[in-house]
Amino acid sequence: MIYCISKKMEVAGSHRLTLSYDSKCTRLHGHNWLITVYLAARQTNGDGMVVDFKQVKDRIHGYLDHGNLNELLPFNPTAENLAAWIVEQFPECYKAVVEESNMNRAQACDDHFPIPFQYLL
Numbered sequence: 001m002i003y004c005i006s007k008k009m010e011v012a013g014s015h016r017l018t019l020s021y022d023s024k025c026t027r028l029h030g031h032n033w034l035i036t037v038y039l040a041a042r043q044t045n046g047d048g049m050v051v052d053f054k055q056v057k058d059r060i061h062g063y064l065d066h067g068n069l070n071e072l073l074p075f076n077p078t079a080e081n082l083a084a085w086i087v088e089q090f091p092e093c094y095k096a097v098v099e100e101s102n103m104n105r106a107q108a109c110d111d112h113f114p115i116p117f118q119y120l121l
Contacts, residue, residue: 001043002040002041002115002119003040003041003042003043004038004039004040004050004120005038005039005040005050005051005053006036006037006038006039007036007037007039007053007057007060008034008036008037009034009035009036009037009060010032010034010035011032011035011061011064011065012030012031012032012033012066013033013065014028014029014068014069015028015029015030015068015069015070015077016028016029016070017077017078018076028068031100031101033079033082033098033099033100034098035060035082035086035096035097035098036097037060037086037090037095037096038093038094038095038097039051039056039092039093039094040092040094040113040115040119040120040121041092042115051090051092056090059089059090060086078106079098079099079100079104079105079106080108082096082098082106083106083107084096084108087108087109087110093110094109094110094113094117094120095107095108095109095120096108
């Protein structure tokens with residue numbers, strides 16, 4: 001059996017990007033990020049879950065919400081880098097999708113995840 005869950009949350013946060021070209025994104029600005037975290041396991045834990053949804057919310061939303069991502073994270077806080085960081089937060093996480101606005105979306109996937117992607121959400 002393969003168990004899959006996802007948790008979607010909105011995170012308000014600011015950032016400024018370090019870029020190799022001139023862009024207004026190098027100035028501090030904010031987004032209401034929509035973040036979806038995808039997790040899977042071949043077995044549920046002792047409580048019958050892949051991971052408790054509250055643990056996912058606490059680790060991601062609880063840490064990032066209303067924060068300056070440049071101060072909270074040790075890398076250039078692009079949507080792509082943020083998605084990769086989220087995947088690294090849980091061994092059960094195989095994908096994260098980060099939307100910094102309605103039209104801009106990035107995702108990162110763990111290409112070493114032990115469950116084949118055809119079985120996942």
